Amino acid sequence: MQRFLVTGGAGFIGSNYIRHLLQKYHDISIINFDKLTYAGNLDNLRDVENNPRHRFVQGDICDAMLVDQYMAGIDAVVNFAAESHVDRSIGAPDAFIRTDVFGAFLLLEAARWHRVKKFIQISTDEVYGSIEQGAFRETAALMPSSPYSASKAGADRLAYSYFVTYGLPVIITRGSNNFGPYQYPEKLIPLFVTNALEDKPLPIYGDGKNVRDWIYVEDHCDAIDFLLAHGKDGEVYNIGGGNEHNNLEITEMILAALNKPKNLMTFVNDRLGHDRRYSLDTSKLAALGWKPKHDFKTALEFTIGWYAQNRWWWEKLKSGEYLEFYKKNYKMAL
Numbered sequence: 001m002q003r004f005l006v007t008g009g010a011g012f013i014g015s016n017y018i019r020h021l022l023q024k025y026h027d028i029s030i031i032n033f034d035k036l037t038y039a040g041n042l043d044n045l046r047d048v049e050n051n052p053r054h055r056f057v058q059g060d061i062c063d064a065m066l067v068d069q070y071m072a073g074i075d076a077v078v079n080f081a082a083e084s085h086v087d088r089s090i091g092a093p094d095a096f097i098r099t100d101v102f103g104a105f106l107l108l109e110a111a112r113w114h115r116v117k118k119f120i121q122i123s124t125d126e127v128y129g130s131i132e133q134g135a136f137r138e139t140a141a142l143m144p145s146s147p148y149s150a151s152k153a154g155a156d157r158l159a160y161s162y163f164v165t166y167g168l169p170v171i172i173t174r175g176s177n178n179f180g181p182y183q184y185p186e187k188l189i190p191l192f193v194t195n196a197l198e199d200k201p202l203p204i205y206g207d208g209k210n211v212r213d214w215i216y217v218e219d220h221c222d223a224i225d226f227l228l229a230h231g232k233d234g235e236v237y238n239i240g241g242g243n244e245h246n247n248l249e250i251t252e253m254i255l256a257a258l259n260k261p262k263n264l265m266t267f268v269n270d271r272l273g274h275d276r277r278y279s280l281d282t283s284k285l286a287a288l289g290w291k292p293k294h295d296f297k298t299a300l301e302f303t304i305g306w307y308a309q310n311r312w313w314w315e316k317l318k319s320g321e322y323l324e325f326y327k328k329n330y331k332m333a334l
Protein backbone atom coordinates (compact mmCIF):
# COMPACT_ATOMS: atom_id res chain seq x y z
CA MET A 1 0.00 0.00 0.00
CA GLN A 2 1.59 3.26 -1.15
CA ARG A 3 0.90 6.17 1.23
CA PHE A 4 0.41 9.63 -0.30
CA LEU A 5 0.44 13.01 1.36
CA VAL A 6 -1.47 15.37 -0.94
CA THR A 7 -1.35 18.98 0.22
CA GLY A 8 -3.97 21.44 -0.98
CA GLY A 9 -6.22 18.49 -1.82
CA ALA A 10 -9.40 20.47 -1.07
CA GLY A 11 -8.63 22.96 -3.84
CA PHE A 12 -9.39 22.75 -7.54
CA ILE A 13 -6.57 20.62 -8.98
CA GLY A 14 -5.81 18.79 -5.72
CA SER A 15 -9.39 17.51 -5.36
CA ASN A 16 -9.46 16.38 -8.99
CA TYR A 17 -6.11 14.65 -8.43
CA ILE A 18 -7.35 12.79 -5.34
CA ARG A 19 -10.41 11.60 -7.28
CA HIS A 20 -8.10 10.51 -10.12
CA LEU A 21 -5.85 8.50 -7.77
CA LEU A 22 -8.73 6.81 -5.92
CA GLN A 23 -10.41 5.78 -9.17
CA LYS A 24 -7.23 4.47 -10.74
CA TYR A 25 -5.59 2.64 -7.83
CA HIS A 26 -6.99 0.42 -5.12
CA ASP A 27 -3.74 -0.17 -3.27
CA ILE A 28 -3.00 3.39 -2.11
CA SER A 29 -4.02 5.56 0.82
CA ILE A 30 -4.12 9.35 0.85
CA ILE A 31 -3.79 11.94 3.57
CA ASN A 32 -5.28 15.14 2.22
CA PHE A 33 -3.64 17.97 4.17
CA ASP A 34 -5.33 21.32 3.56
CA LYS A 35 -5.74 24.53 5.53
CA LEU A 36 -9.16 25.25 3.99
CA THR A 37 -8.47 28.82 2.99
CA TYR A 38 -11.20 30.61 0.99
CA ALA A 39 -10.14 28.38 -1.94
CA GLY A 40 -10.28 25.08 -0.06
CA ASN A 41 -13.69 23.48 -0.07
CA LEU A 42 -14.82 20.09 1.22
CA ASP A 43 -17.73 20.24 -1.25
CA ASN A 44 -15.06 19.42 -3.86
CA LEU A 45 -14.64 15.99 -2.26
CA ARG A 46 -18.20 15.03 -1.32
CA ASP A 47 -18.14 11.91 -3.50
CA VAL A 48 -14.98 10.57 -1.84
CA GLU A 49 -15.46 11.77 1.75
CA ASN A 50 -16.44 8.30 2.97
CA ASN A 51 -13.76 6.48 1.02
CA PRO A 52 -11.63 4.66 3.65
CA ARG A 53 -8.49 5.23 1.56
CA HIS A 54 -8.88 9.02 1.81
CA ARG A 55 -8.41 10.91 5.08
CA PHE A 56 -8.84 14.67 5.31
CA VAL A 57 -6.71 16.62 7.80
CA GLN A 58 -7.21 20.35 8.26
CA GLY A 59 -3.73 21.80 8.62
CA ASP A 60 -1.39 24.55 7.52
CA ILE A 61 1.81 23.60 5.66
CA CYS A 62 3.46 26.45 7.59
CA ASP A 63 2.87 24.52 10.85
CA ALA A 64 6.16 22.61 11.20
CA MET A 65 5.00 20.32 14.03
CA LEU A 66 1.85 19.24 12.25
CA VAL A 67 3.66 18.76 8.93
CA ASP A 68 6.24 16.58 10.67
CA GLN A 69 3.50 14.52 12.35
CA TYR A 70 1.71 13.74 9.08
CA MET A 71 4.88 13.18 7.07
CA ALA A 72 5.78 10.11 9.15
CA GLY A 73 5.32 6.93 7.11
CA ILE A 74 4.58 8.75 3.84
CA ASP A 75 5.93 7.35 0.56
CA ALA A 76 5.05 10.17 -1.84
CA VAL A 77 4.24 13.86 -1.36
CA VAL A 78 2.39 15.87 -3.99
CA ASN A 79 2.44 19.56 -3.03
CA PHE A 80 -0.50 21.47 -4.50
CA ALA A 81 -0.98 23.72 -1.45
CA ALA A 82 -0.57 27.33 -2.48
CA GLU A 83 -2.16 30.69 -2.77
CA SER A 84 -2.92 30.48 -6.47
CA HIS A 85 -4.67 33.62 -7.75
CA VAL A 86 -2.49 36.25 -9.45
CA ASP A 87 -4.88 39.16 -8.76
CA ARG A 88 -4.86 38.43 -5.03
CA SER A 89 -1.05 38.31 -5.05
CA ILE A 90 -1.02 41.84 -6.49
CA GLY A 91 -3.34 43.11 -3.77
CA ALA A 92 -1.80 41.22 -0.82
CA PRO A 93 1.41 39.25 -1.51
CA ASP A 94 2.14 38.23 2.13
CA ALA A 95 0.21 34.96 2.16
CA PHE A 96 1.83 33.94 -1.13
CA ILE A 97 5.35 34.26 0.24
CA ARG A 98 4.33 32.51 3.44
CA THR A 99 2.53 29.51 1.95
CA ASP A 100 4.07 29.13 -1.50
CA VAL A 101 7.68 29.57 -0.36
CA PHE A 102 7.96 28.98 3.40
CA GLY A 103 5.30 26.26 3.44
CA ALA A 104 7.04 24.43 0.60
CA PHE A 105 10.30 24.70 2.55
CA LEU A 106 8.76 23.08 5.65
CA LEU A 107 7.35 20.24 3.53
CA LEU A 108 10.74 19.65 1.88
CA GLU A 109 12.47 19.64 5.28
CA ALA A 110 10.02 17.13 6.74
CA ALA A 111 10.20 14.98 3.60
CA ARG A 112 13.98 14.91 3.89
CA TRP A 113 13.98 13.86 7.54
CA HIS A 114 11.34 11.19 6.96
CA ARG A 115 13.14 9.86 3.86
CA VAL A 116 10.12 10.24 1.57
CA LYS A 117 10.57 8.29 -1.67
CA LYS A 118 9.11 10.91 -4.03
CA PHE A 119 8.31 14.60 -3.73
CA ILE A 120 6.36 16.24 -6.54
CA GLN A 121 6.42 20.04 -6.43
CA ILE A 122 3.52 21.42 -8.46
CA SER A 123 4.96 24.51 -10.06
CA THR A 124 3.54 26.56 -12.93
CA ASP A 125 4.32 27.84 -16.42
CA GLU A 126 4.10 31.36 -14.96
CA VAL A 127 7.61 31.00 -13.51
CA TYR A 128 9.04 31.61 -17.01
CA GLY A 129 7.19 34.89 -17.40
CA SER A 130 5.75 36.08 -20.68
CA ILE A 131 6.87 35.06 -24.19
CA GLU A 132 5.77 36.88 -27.37
CA GLN A 133 6.86 34.17 -29.82
CA GLY A 134 8.03 30.57 -29.54
CA ALA A 135 7.69 28.42 -26.43
CA PHE A 136 9.64 27.88 -23.22
CA ARG A 137 11.68 24.74 -22.70
CA GLU A 138 12.46 23.55 -19.18
CA THR A 139 15.97 25.04 -19.46
CA ALA A 140 14.72 28.61 -20.06
CA ALA A 141 15.59 31.29 -17.52
CA LEU A 142 12.91 32.01 -14.93
CA MET A 143 11.51 35.54 -15.19
CA PRO A 144 8.39 35.54 -12.98
CA SER A 145 6.53 38.83 -13.02
CA SER A 146 3.89 38.70 -10.27
CA PRO A 147 4.28 38.07 -6.54
CA TYR A 148 2.43 34.79 -7.16
CA SER A 149 4.75 33.53 -9.89
CA ALA A 150 7.85 34.78 -8.06
CA SER A 151 6.79 32.84 -4.97
CA LYS A 152 6.17 29.73 -7.09
CA ALA A 153 9.58 30.16 -8.71
CA GLY A 154 11.14 30.31 -5.24
CA ALA A 155 9.54 27.00 -4.25
CA ASP A 156 10.38 25.46 -7.62
CA ARG A 157 14.11 26.18 -7.20
CA LEU A 158 14.06 25.35 -3.49
CA ALA A 159 12.68 21.90 -4.36
CA TYR A 160 15.48 21.46 -6.90
CA SER A 161 18.05 22.45 -4.27
CA TYR A 162 16.79 19.67 -1.99
CA PHE A 163 17.50 17.18 -4.78
CA VAL A 164 21.00 18.53 -5.44
CA THR A 165 22.01 19.14 -1.83
CA TYR A 166 20.28 16.36 0.10
CA GLY A 167 19.38 13.84 -2.60
CA LEU A 168 15.63 14.16 -1.94
CA PRO A 169 13.88 12.51 -4.93
CA VAL A 170 12.15 15.62 -6.21
CA ILE A 171 10.28 16.12 -9.50
CA ILE A 172 9.04 19.59 -10.49
CA THR A 173 6.08 20.04 -12.82
CA ARG A 174 5.26 23.31 -14.61
CA GLY A 175 1.65 23.14 -15.72
CA SER A 176 -0.27 25.55 -17.94
CA ASN A 177 -3.74 27.03 -17.25
CA ASN A 178 -6.12 24.36 -15.99
CA PHE A 179 -9.89 24.36 -16.44
CA GLY A 180 -12.59 21.94 -15.33
CA PRO A 181 -15.08 21.25 -12.53
CA TYR A 182 -14.53 22.65 -8.99
CA GLN A 183 -12.39 25.64 -10.02
CA TYR A 184 -12.97 28.58 -7.69
CA PRO A 185 -15.10 31.17 -9.52
CA GLU A 186 -12.46 33.88 -9.43
CA LYS A 187 -10.42 32.36 -12.30
CA LEU A 188 -11.24 33.32 -15.90
CA ILE A 189 -13.30 30.34 -17.09
CA PRO A 190 -15.46 29.63 -14.00
CA LEU A 191 -15.91 33.37 -13.36
CA PHE A 192 -17.08 34.06 -16.90
CA VAL A 193 -19.28 30.96 -17.12
CA THR A 194 -21.02 31.69 -13.82
CA ASN A 195 -21.36 35.42 -14.57
CA ALA A 196 -22.85 34.60 -17.96
CA LEU A 197 -25.28 32.16 -16.33
CA GLU A 198 -26.37 35.04 -14.06
CA ASP A 199 -26.48 37.56 -16.96
CA LYS A 200 -23.72 39.60 -15.29
CA PRO A 201 -20.88 41.40 -17.10
CA LEU A 202 -17.72 39.48 -18.00
CA PRO A 203 -14.78 41.72 -16.94
CA ILE A 204 -12.08 41.42 -19.64
CA TYR A 205 -8.75 42.89 -18.59
CA GLY A 206 -7.01 45.28 -21.02
CA ASP A 207 -7.57 44.44 -24.68
CA GLY A 208 -8.37 40.77 -24.05
CA LYS A 209 -5.57 39.60 -26.32
CA ASN A 210 -3.50 37.90 -23.61
CA VAL A 211 -2.85 34.28 -24.53
CA ARG A 212 -2.92 31.25 -22.24
CA ASP A 213 -2.34 27.55 -23.01
CA TRP A 214 -5.34 25.66 -21.62
CA ILE A 215 -5.23 22.12 -20.26
CA TYR A 216 -8.19 20.11 -18.98
CA VAL A 217 -7.64 19.39 -15.28
CA GLU A 218 -8.02 15.62 -15.74
CA ASP A 219 -5.12 15.66 -18.23
CA HIS A 220 -2.97 17.61 -15.77
CA CYS A 221 -3.73 15.06 -13.03
CA ASP A 222 -2.96 12.19 -15.37
CA ALA A 223 0.39 13.75 -16.33
CA ILE A 224 1.38 14.19 -12.68
CA ASP A 225 0.56 10.55 -12.01
CA PHE A 226 2.53 9.53 -15.11
CA LEU A 227 5.56 11.47 -13.89
CA LEU A 228 5.39 9.80 -10.48
CA ALA A 229 6.11 6.54 -12.27
CA HIS A 230 8.19 7.66 -15.25
CA GLY A 231 9.78 11.01 -14.34
CA LYS A 232 13.43 11.28 -13.46
CA ASP A 233 14.42 12.66 -10.07
CA GLY A 234 15.79 16.19 -10.10
CA GLU A 235 14.09 17.00 -13.41
CA VAL A 236 11.58 19.65 -14.41
CA TYR A 237 8.70 18.77 -16.78
CA ASN A 238 6.43 21.18 -18.62
CA ILE A 239 2.79 20.02 -18.75
CA GLY A 240 0.78 21.85 -21.39
CA GLY A 241 -2.47 21.25 -23.20
CA GLY A 242 -1.34 22.64 -26.55
CA ASN A 243 -4.46 24.84 -26.68
CA GLU A 244 -3.43 28.47 -26.95
CA HIS A 245 -6.28 30.98 -27.01
CA ASN A 246 -6.57 34.62 -26.14
CA ASN A 247 -9.12 35.74 -23.56
CA LEU A 248 -11.49 37.21 -26.15
CA GLU A 249 -11.66 33.83 -27.91
CA ILE A 250 -12.36 32.03 -24.62
CA THR A 251 -15.05 34.58 -23.75
CA GLU A 252 -16.75 34.19 -27.12
CA MET A 253 -16.73 30.40 -26.80
CA ILE A 254 -18.40 30.62 -23.38
CA LEU A 255 -21.08 33.07 -24.55
CA ALA A 256 -21.81 30.97 -27.64
CA ALA A 257 -22.10 27.74 -25.62
CA LEU A 258 -24.57 29.38 -23.23
CA ASN A 259 -26.40 31.28 -25.96
CA LYS A 260 -25.75 34.60 -24.18
CA PRO A 261 -25.31 38.03 -25.83
CA LYS A 262 -21.90 39.51 -26.65
CA ASN A 263 -22.81 42.73 -24.87
CA LEU A 264 -22.00 40.98 -21.58
CA MET A 265 -18.33 41.46 -22.57
CA THR A 266 -17.02 44.41 -20.54
CA PHE A 267 -13.52 45.83 -20.88
CA VAL A 268 -12.00 46.86 -17.53
CA ASN A 269 -8.62 48.11 -16.24
CA ASP A 270 -5.75 45.80 -17.08
CA ARG A 271 -4.11 43.57 -14.45
CA LEU A 272 -0.85 45.13 -13.21
CA GLY A 273 2.17 43.45 -14.83
CA HIS A 274 -0.20 41.33 -16.95
CA ASP A 275 1.80 38.63 -18.77
CA ARG A 276 0.95 38.75 -22.48
CA ARG A 277 1.43 35.14 -23.46
CA TYR A 278 2.39 31.79 -21.93
CA SER A 279 3.60 28.97 -24.12
CA LEU A 280 5.26 25.68 -23.24
CA ASP A 281 7.45 23.35 -25.25
CA THR A 282 6.23 19.96 -24.01
CA SER A 283 8.55 17.73 -26.05
CA LYS A 284 10.40 16.49 -22.94
CA LEU A 285 7.21 14.97 -21.50
CA ALA A 286 6.08 13.74 -24.92
CA ALA A 287 9.40 11.91 -25.35
CA LEU A 288 8.55 9.90 -22.21
CA GLY A 289 5.30 8.82 -23.88
CA TRP A 290 2.65 11.14 -22.40
CA LYS A 291 0.23 13.43 -24.21
CA PRO A 292 -3.13 15.00 -23.28
CA LYS A 293 -6.17 12.79 -23.93
CA HIS A 294 -8.95 15.38 -23.97
CA ASP A 295 -10.08 17.47 -26.91
CA PHE A 296 -10.17 21.15 -25.85
CA LYS A 297 -13.59 22.10 -27.26
CA THR A 298 -15.29 18.97 -25.90
CA ALA A 299 -13.73 19.43 -22.44
CA LEU A 300 -14.65 23.14 -22.39
CA GLU A 301 -18.27 22.35 -23.30
CA PHE A 302 -18.39 19.66 -20.60
CA THR A 303 -16.96 22.15 -18.08
CA ILE A 304 -19.48 24.85 -19.01
CA GLY A 305 -22.26 22.26 -18.64
CA TRP A 306 -20.92 21.23 -15.24
CA TYR A 307 -21.17 24.79 -13.89
CA ALA A 308 -24.63 25.17 -15.41
CA GLN A 309 -25.78 22.00 -13.64
CA ASN A 310 -24.01 22.56 -10.32
CA ARG A 311 -25.18 25.96 -9.12
CA TRP A 312 -25.29 24.54 -5.57
CA TRP A 313 -21.51 24.36 -5.72
CA TRP A 314 -20.67 27.90 -6.86
CA GLU A 315 -23.58 30.17 -5.91
CA LYS A 316 -22.57 30.35 -2.24
CA LEU A 317 -18.95 31.10 -3.19
CA LYS A 318 -19.93 34.18 -5.17
CA SER A 319 -20.80 36.50 -2.33
CA GLY A 320 -19.38 38.81 0.32
CA GLU A 321 -15.60 39.08 0.31
CA TYR A 322 -15.33 37.88 -3.26
CA LEU A 323 -17.56 40.58 -4.68
CA GLU A 324 -15.91 43.26 -2.58
CA PHE A 325 -12.52 42.20 -3.93
CA TYR A 326 -13.57 42.63 -7.54
CA LYS A 327 -15.43 45.86 -6.98
CA LYS A 328 -12.40 47.35 -5.20
CA ASN A 329 -9.86 46.26 -7.80
CA TYR A 330 -11.78 46.67 -11.01
CA LYS A 331 -14.48 49.15 -10.04
CA MET A 332 -17.02 46.81 -11.50
CA ALA A 333 -20.71 46.93 -10.80
CA LEU A 334 -21.00 43.15 -10.62
Ligand code: NAD
Residues within 6 Å of the ligand: 007, 008, 009, 010, 011, 012, 013, 014, 033, 034, 035, 036, 037, 038, 039, 040, 041, 059, 060, 061, 062, 079, 080, 081, 082, 083, 084, 085, 099, 103, 122, 123, 124, 125, 152, 174, 175, 176, 177, 178, 179, 184
Ligand atom coordinates in the same frame (compact mmCIF):
# COMPACT_ATOMS: atom_id res chain seq x y z
P1 NAD B 1 -6.59 26.42 -5.44
O1 NAD B 1 -6.42 27.83 -4.97
O2 NAD B 1 -7.88 25.99 -6.02
O3 NAD B 1 -6.27 25.42 -4.22
C1 NAD B 1 -5.23 25.63 -3.33
C2 NAD B 1 -5.49 24.77 -2.10
O4 NAD B 1 -4.39 24.94 -1.18
C3 NAD B 1 -6.75 25.15 -1.33
O5 NAD B 1 -7.51 23.99 -1.00
C4 NAD B 1 -6.23 25.82 -0.06
O6 NAD B 1 -7.09 25.65 1.06
C5 NAD B 1 -4.90 25.10 0.12
N1 NAD B 1 -3.94 25.89 0.90
C6 NAD B 1 -3.62 27.20 0.73
N2 NAD B 1 -2.73 27.57 1.67
C7 NAD B 1 -2.47 26.48 2.42
C8 NAD B 1 -1.62 26.24 3.55
N3 NAD B 1 -0.87 27.21 4.07
N4 NAD B 1 -1.59 24.99 4.06
C9 NAD B 1 -2.35 24.00 3.55
N5 NAD B 1 -3.19 24.18 2.50
C10 NAD B 1 -3.25 25.41 1.95
O7 NAD B 1 -5.39 26.17 -6.45
P2 NAD B 1 -5.31 25.26 -7.76
O8 NAD B 1 -5.71 26.04 -8.92
O9 NAD B 1 -5.95 23.96 -7.47
O10 NAD B 1 -3.72 25.08 -7.86
C11 NAD B 1 -3.08 24.01 -7.14
C12 NAD B 1 -1.59 24.09 -7.37
O11 NAD B 1 -1.31 23.99 -8.76
C13 NAD B 1 -0.95 25.40 -6.91
O12 NAD B 1 0.31 25.08 -6.37
C14 NAD B 1 -0.79 26.19 -8.19
O13 NAD B 1 0.30 27.08 -8.10
C15 NAD B 1 -0.53 25.09 -9.19
N6 NAD B 1 -0.94 25.36 -10.58
C16 NAD B 1 -2.20 25.79 -10.85
C17 NAD B 1 -2.59 25.95 -12.18
C18 NAD B 1 -4.00 26.41 -12.53
O14 NAD B 1 -4.24 26.71 -13.69
N7 NAD B 1 -4.93 26.47 -11.59
C19 NAD B 1 -1.69 25.69 -13.21
C20 NAD B 1 -0.39 25.27 -12.90
C21 NAD B 1 -0.05 25.09 -11.57
Ligand code: DAU
Residues within 6 Å of the ligand: 084, 085, 086, 087, 123, 124, 125, 126, 175, 176, 177, 178, 186, 187, 188, 189, 191, 203, 204, 205, 208, 210, 211, 212, 247, 271, 278
Ligand atom coordinates in the same frame (compact mmCIF):
# COMPACT_ATOMS: atom_id res chain seq x y z
O1 DAU C 1 -0.58 29.49 -16.13
C1 DAU C 1 -0.84 28.78 -14.95
C2 DAU C 1 -1.53 29.69 -13.98
O2 DAU C 1 -2.84 29.90 -14.48
C3 DAU C 1 -1.57 29.13 -12.56
O3 DAU C 1 -0.27 29.02 -12.06
C4 DAU C 1 -2.41 30.04 -11.65
O4 DAU C 1 -2.55 29.46 -10.37
C5 DAU C 1 -3.77 30.23 -12.27
O5 DAU C 1 -4.53 31.14 -11.49
C6 DAU C 1 -3.67 30.73 -13.70
O6 DAU C 1 -3.16 32.09 -13.73
P1 DAU C 1 -3.74 33.17 -14.77
O7 DAU C 1 -3.48 34.51 -14.23
O8 DAU C 1 -3.30 32.87 -16.14
O9 DAU C 1 -5.31 32.78 -14.69
P2 DAU C 1 -6.63 33.67 -14.53
O10 DAU C 1 -7.79 32.75 -14.67
O11 DAU C 1 -6.58 34.56 -13.33
O12 DAU C 1 -6.56 34.61 -15.82
C7 DAU C 1 -6.47 34.06 -17.12
C8 DAU C 1 -6.43 35.22 -18.11
O13 DAU C 1 -7.70 35.90 -18.07
C9 DAU C 1 -5.39 36.27 -17.78
O14 DAU C 1 -4.87 36.80 -18.99
C10 DAU C 1 -6.18 37.35 -17.05
C11 DAU C 1 -7.54 37.26 -17.71
N1 DAU C 1 -8.68 37.62 -16.86
C12 DAU C 1 -8.83 36.97 -15.68
C13 DAU C 1 -9.88 37.27 -14.85
C14 DAU C 1 -10.05 36.58 -13.52
C15 DAU C 1 -9.61 38.57 -17.29
O15 DAU C 1 -9.48 39.13 -18.39
N2 DAU C 1 -10.66 38.85 -16.46
C16 DAU C 1 -10.83 38.26 -15.25
O16 DAU C 1 -11.80 38.59 -14.53
